[in-house]
């Protein structure tokens with residue numbers, strides 16, 4: 001028998017190697033990751049078993065949202081400096097994080113209506129509608145809506161960050177400005193638009209993308225960037241879809257704790273689009 005043979009040890013226990021550090025007085029795993037802070041932040045208020053799932057589902061989502069925002073802001077900065085390659089790397093990462101968030105809905109879907117109803121009353125008027133990071137992400141991606149900032153009246157710091165993001169160009173604005181610098185015929189009204197409101201469909205922009213999509217080999221990095229944006233919108237819509245379907249199976253058509261109609265309100269979010277011309281161009285290709 002040599003060392004490479006795969007065989008369980010007789011006592012089915014792995015012996016420790018003598019080099020493994022065990023005398024830990026310096027920085028450890030737990031210190032570095034601030035696990036005492038992180039793992040003391042789950043405090044169910046109802047005493048019901050399933051509330052832990054509800055809290056952790058939200059907290060892990062907020063952690064991933066934090067990374068999404070970090071990566072997207074950095075991607076925008078790189079594009080602003082005409083440095084497309086690192087931006088594409090970040091956008092690829094964004095897509096994988098989004099996929100985690102989409103998959104995560106299946107964990108919450110194990111929460112039944114009876115289980116949720118045991119602690120829903122404890123939530124008062126709290127709602128995901130009041131997630132500042134979610135709103136920041138939507139603004140970064142171009143779903144600008146100043147009215148969304150009102151629910152943060154009680155939290156000046158959230159409000160400051162959201163105003164700042166509202167007033168900054170979105171990912172799409174940044175990409176279109178970059179394309180203009182590269183000589184693409186981006187309509188002037190888009191380059192000079194009021195970035196505090198959502199972008200709306202522009203026919204002339206479709207023609208720019210038509211050239212790119214009909215001759216990808218001549219515009220490869222732009223084509224790749226556009227497809228990254230489409231992936232991001234596609235996965236974002238899948239997240240919205242899984243949210244409303246999961247909500248529907250848990251609370252049916254009850255009104256939301258945040259005061260909305262509930263499922264009908266969530267369903268209408270699916271009508272919103274970040275990069276509309278990247279979808280309409282598909283009708284034009286080959287025509």
Ligand code: HEM
Pocket residue numbers: 057058061062108111116126127128129130131134243247250251255256257258259260261262263265266269
């Ligand atoms: C039992 C689970 C859940 C239910 C029943 C639920 C229900 C709802 C409802 C009814 C709304 C509309 C606003 C309102 O009136 O409250 C909403 C909004 C929202 N929820 Fe949830 N939700 C659940 C889980 C989650 C989770 C895990 C997240 C992740 C952070 C989340 C994030 C959001 C966000 C970001 C909004 C605002 C959406 C928008 O503006 O389009 N929700 N939710």
Ligand SMILES: N[C@@H](CC(=O)c1ccccc1NC=O)C(=O)O
Pocket residue numbers: 058120123126127128129251255256257258
């Ligand atoms: N809007 C939900 C409550 C809810 O889901 C929630 C409550 C407190 C903190 C986060 C929440 N998540 C998403 O909306 C409901 O109507 O049941």
